[in-house]
Amino acid sequence: MKHNSKPVKVGSSIVGGSAFTIWAGPCSVESLSQFRETASQVKKLGATGLRGGLFKLRTDPTAFQGLGREAFEIVKTVKSEVGLPFVSEITDPREIGDMLDVVDAFQVGSRNMHNYALLKELAGVDKPILLKRGFSATFKEWMLAADYLIKGGNDQIILCERGIRTFETATRNTFDINAIAMAKLETPFPVLADPSHGTGQARLVPAVALAAAAAGADGLLIEVHPDPAHALSDGYQSLDFPTFAKLMGQMPKLLHALDRDMAAL
Numbered sequence: 001m002k003h004n005s006k007p008v009k010v011g012s013s014i015v016g017g018s019a020f021t022i023w024a025g026p027c028s029v030e031s032l033s034q035f036r037e038t039a040s041q042v043k044k045l046g047a048t049g050l051r052g053g054l055f056k057l058r059t060d061p062t063a064f065q066g067l068g069r070e071a072f073e074i075v076k077t078v079k080s081e082v083g084l085p086f087v088s089e090i091t092d093p094r095e096i097g098d099m100l101d102v103v104d105a106f107q108v109g110s111r112n113m114h115n116y117a118l119l120k121e122l123a124g125v126d127k128p129i130l131l132k133r134g135f136s137a138t139f140k141e142w143m144l145a146a147d148y149l150i151k152g153g154n155d156q157i158i159l160c161e162r163g164i165r166t167f168e169t170a171t172r173n174t175f176d177i178n179a180i181a182m183a184k185l186e187t188p189f190p191v192l193a194d195p196s197h198g199t200g201q202a203r204l205v206p207a208v209a210l211a212a213a214a215a216g217a218d219g220l221l222i223e224v225h226p227d228p229a230h231a232l233s234d235g236y237q238s239l240d241f242p243t244f245a246k247l248m249g250q251m252p253k254l255l256h257a258l259d260r261d262m263a264a265l
């Protein structure tokens with residue numbers, strides 16, 4: 001099967017097309033040293049994009065809410081040192097202007113997929129939008145959220161399956177692999193898989209990451225942390241460097257079996 005989707009240019013990287021891209025980084029940017037170390041390691045291991053939360057939408061209001069604007073300089077410094085594009089979640093339309101020169105793509109998180117006011121604002125922005133699936137959104141509702149962006153004039157869309165809420169409580173979410181295969185058939189947009197939120201357990205992430213690639217995903221959005229046990233958010237689902245390195249060694253072999261390749265910088 002020929003693998004192809006509309007390529008979306010994100011800074012210096014391409015998501016979609018025929019190659020498989022890995023976007024990696026911490027759940028939250030916590031400090032210059034944490035983000036710098038993570039970014040340089042994931043780049044060395046083959047990631048072509050960086051992720052990192054600045055404004056966090058936490059279920060518990062007492063939980064770490066992200067460094068917010070305080071992290072803008074950290075991100076700019078690390079991005080220029082490492083030379084990789086950066087994606088981060090936008091939680092409030094009022095932050096769009098300030099984030100424009102920090103991010104190369106705006107991430108719409110699962111909790112905001114239904115925030116149509118935010119989607120309408122982002123539709124007017126000339127940057128790619130990484131649109132996560134709402135954790136209780138049907139496939140159809142996810143596609144309609146993408147339509148808000150298209151209708152408003154922004155078709156630089158990257159879809160991201162990150163797991164849905166089901167009756168199963170053994171895992172944080174149920175990763176919907178069907179949705180990846182279906183999105184590849186029914187939309188022209190690249191589809192990333194987020195096995196970190198999709199499983200909520202670091203020990204399950206590599207298997208689900210490989211499964212997502214086999215199902216046709218265009219790449220991964222994956223949480224990696226230098227010291228997951230002490231992460232300020234989502235440490236339990238973040239890979240440490242050795243585990244990420246092992247996955248990065250396995251992925252090309254799986255892709256080659258499917259006549260695909262990892263993206264190069």
Ligand code: PEP
Nearest residue numbers: 027109110111132162197
């Ligand atoms: C994240 O990527 O860190 C995040 C908060 O994801 P989601 O919106 O899928 O929960």
Ligand code: MN
Nearest residue numbers: 027223233234
């Ligand atoms: Mn997270």
